[in-house]
Amino acid sequence: MYQPPQFRSDDPALAAELMRRHAFASLISTDDSGFPFVSHLPLHLEERDARFVLLGHCAKPNPHWRYLQARPEALVTFMGPHAYLSPKVYPDRLRVPSWNYLTVHCRVRARLVEEPAAKDELLKKLIGDHEPAYAQQWRSLGEEFAQKMLAGIVGFELAVEQWSAKLKLNQHRPESHARMQQAYEGGNDDERELAEWMKRLGMEDRQ
Secondary structure: OOOOOHHOOOHHHHHHHHHHHEEEEEEEEEEOOOOOOEEEEEEEEEHHHOEEEEEEEOOOOOHHHHHHOOOOEEEEEEEEEEEEEEEEOHHHOOOOOOEEEEEEEEEEEEEEEEOOHHHHHHHHHHHHHHHHOOHHHHHOOOOHHHHHHHHOOOEEEEEEEEEEEEEEOOOHHHHHHHHHHHHHOOOOOHHHHHHHHHOOOOOOOOO
């Protein structure tokens, strides 16, 4: 991804936070013809020996797992909050609109998870991320039903070999920051989250 230095973050804690808070990712591989193939799915992030590992699964009819098996290297992207930036935030008129966003891209190497017990463990980690109370219901559904559901998916472990985080918040235009934050604080969920990130990055008081 295009990465101007003013938007780059090398902080793994910030990258991990974005991946956990915005866990619905895009997994991008190539199909057998060499054309990009994308699956949109939630991923569970783990940190092992100071390295990121992503866990997920897809339905068995989805050919994506076969592409991962044949070509293990893939790309995962996480899109965090994003919002339009109006030129009204500037003190003069010689400006153009833009878009602010936070994202993390991961170059990964895939390993399939096909053993039922390992897939069950993977599912429980995803349940823990999104609805821990459902774990009891999953355990109560019965062994036959659980095995049927597990047979219908293929899990995968994605070892992150390289990652990059981009925090595009108009850092290079300090004259816009005060009015940009004010506009975002009164906006939708994404805009309010961007305003919070501005505060965290120490941008809120720049005039």
